[in-house]
Amino acid sequence: MHKLLKDSAIIIIGNEILSGRTQDTNTKFLAQKLLSIGIIVNEVRIIPDSKEHIIECVNKLRIKYNYVFTSGGIGPTHDDITAECIANAFDVKLPINEVAKKLLQDYYKIQNVELNAARLRMARIPEGANLIDNPISIAPGFQIENVFVLAGVPEIFKAMVKDIIEKLKSAKPIKSKSIRIEKPEGEIAEKLASIASNFPNAQIGSYPYKKNLVKGTRIIITHSDILVIDEITKLVKLLK
Amino acid sequence: MHKLLKDSAIIIIGNEILSGRTQDTNTKFLAQKLLSIGIIVNEVRIIPDSKEHIIECVNKLRIKYNYVFTSGGIGPTHDDITAECIANAFDVKLPINEVAKKLLQDYYKIQNVELNAARLRMARIPEGANLIDNPISIAPGFQIENVFVLAGVPEIFKAMVKDIIEKLKSAKPIKSKSIRIEKPEGEIAEKLASIASNFPNAQIGSYPYKKNLVKGTRIIITHSDILVIDEITKLVKLLK
Structure with missing residues (x-):
């Protein structure tokens, strides 16, 4: 649909989800x-903490999309x-990364906590990967080729996303506009379908809502060109 | 992992997600x-409102799992x-279902609303499918073989789930237990790993939490046999 835009997939790893x-x-x-930086998410997969599932999923999606982001499974x-699944998927080693080790050493030293074998596992980073900053609990995420490996804990996840978004900013942004029509979906569906058929490269989503007993429809128009969005908006507003 | 249990996948359809x-x-x-009725979810896929994606995803997952549940994309x-993608995936026709049509006719008649062509689309049900009750906005979901097609709007989704859960209740329930250890993950990780290795058929999840500045770990033990859970619980409690 969005040939000019970069696409991506998210893999959420975790039995708890x-x-x-x-x-x-x-x-x-x-x-x-x-x-917001022009990268669309084409699909999301939520998979279990299982070696086979993770390796298979990462290998399938990393050749299919420009970027793949994973969440979860990098604690102690x-x-x-x-981390071991990603190393396996890329067929590289998983050594203790000296930079990551130093970060953890310094962090735990201040807290007077032992950097035991379990905590040291968090310094194992696939060969060839770049570290992703974790200002919250220090143990880093990492990027290997087009795959970004992030923590699952939302607070840490958000901090890591902040780090990588800066690096990915060069892509072209997608724009979108939301319009509310105070008529139920069924009322405007036929006319909306005819508008949509004239703009095959735009995404025109239709979502029912109910407010003060009035049934309405929220129309969301998405396209990389704001002029096209404006043109569709004019037509959609005629449905009011 | 849970050989005795039934497994399933969820497909969330929708660009808005x-x-x-x-x-x-x-x-x-x-x-x-x-x-709660013994069916585990092995994977979830969130995919766009795209014909190719939906058909491919449904066909892949319905042969892999006992049950597949879809959410979204059955409005007007x-x-x-x-609906048309499911019919295509099963290679069956998509006629107007007379029962569904009658339900919609009666519902809209009371409201003095026209059952126009767009609304009538919601009565198109793949041949051979059973209807799933929608007490909220009447337009039914449906079940064809092992695939359950549900609405995306949460209120309607929940009502439809209620209908199908009753029918699926025969499966064996999985039990699980949650234990809080007031020690950080890194502290107990090695001992926990050794417990886990002794119970390969159990799921033993470990999730960090922070409460009043104390870092702790929530351990979740899942197994179909409560006696096995009790045995693991005893060992985990020794980590306190």
């Missing part, structure tokens, strides 16, 4: 940030297996 | 309901294409 115990909010946050415990 | 405009909450709701507008 799949069991319904935890509400994923990382997808929404990252998708908005990416869209046995179920944090993302 | 991928753009970050809307927070998906249907996954969490459905996953919890399914888990041009971007509501799920």
Whole structure:
């Protein structure tokens, strides 16, 4: 659809999301940030903390999209297996990264906490990867080729996203506009379909809402060219 | 992992989720309901309102899992294409379903609203499918073989889930237990890994939390046999 724009996929890793115990909010946050710099999210996959699933999923998506972002599984415990899966997916080694080790050493020293073997696992970074800054709990994320590996804890995830968005900013932004029509979807659907068919490169989404017992429709028009959006907006407003 | 349990996948259809405009909450709701009747969610995919994506995704997942649940794209507008995609995926026709049509006729008649062509689209149901009850806005979801097609609007989605959960109740429930350890993940990681390695069929998740400046770890043990959970619980409590 958006041939000129860069596309991406998000992989949310974690049994706690799949069991319904935890509400994923990382997808929404990252998708908005990416869209603001012209990167669209084409698909999201939520997968279990399982070696086979992670490796297979990363390898499938990294050849399909410009960028892949993963969330979760880079902490110190046995179920944090993302780093080793990524190393496996790229067929590279997973040594202790000396920069990451130093960061953790300094951080734990101040806190008078031991940098034991479990914590040191967080310094294992696939060969050839660049570190992603974690100002919250220091243990870094990393980028290898087009894959960005981020923490799952929302606070840390957000801080890491901030770091990478700066680096990815060069892409062309997508624009979008939202219009409310105080008529139910069924009322305007046919005319809207005919507008949409005239603009095959635009995304024209239709979402029902209810306010003070009035059923209405929110129309969201998305395109990389604001002039095209304006043209569609004029036509959509005629539906009012 | 859970050989005795039934597995499933959820497909969330909608550009509004991928753009970050809307927070998906249907996954969490459905996953919890399914888990309570012994069906685990193995993966979730969030995909765009695109014919190719929907057909490919449904066809891949329906042969891989016992059940597939879709959310979104069954309203009256041009971007509501799920029903035709499902018909295409199963290679069946998509006629107006007379029961669904009658439901809509009666509903709109009371409201003095015209059942126009756009609204009538919501009565198109793939051949061989069973209707899923929608007490909120009447237009039904449907089940064809192992695929359950539900509305995206959370209020309607929840009502439809209620209908299907009753029908799926026969599966064996999974049990799980949550234990809080007032030590940071890094402190208990090694011992926890050794416990986990002794119970390969259990899921033992580890999630950091922070409360009143104390860093702690929430351990979640999941297994179909409560006796196994109790055994693991005893060992985990020794980490306190």
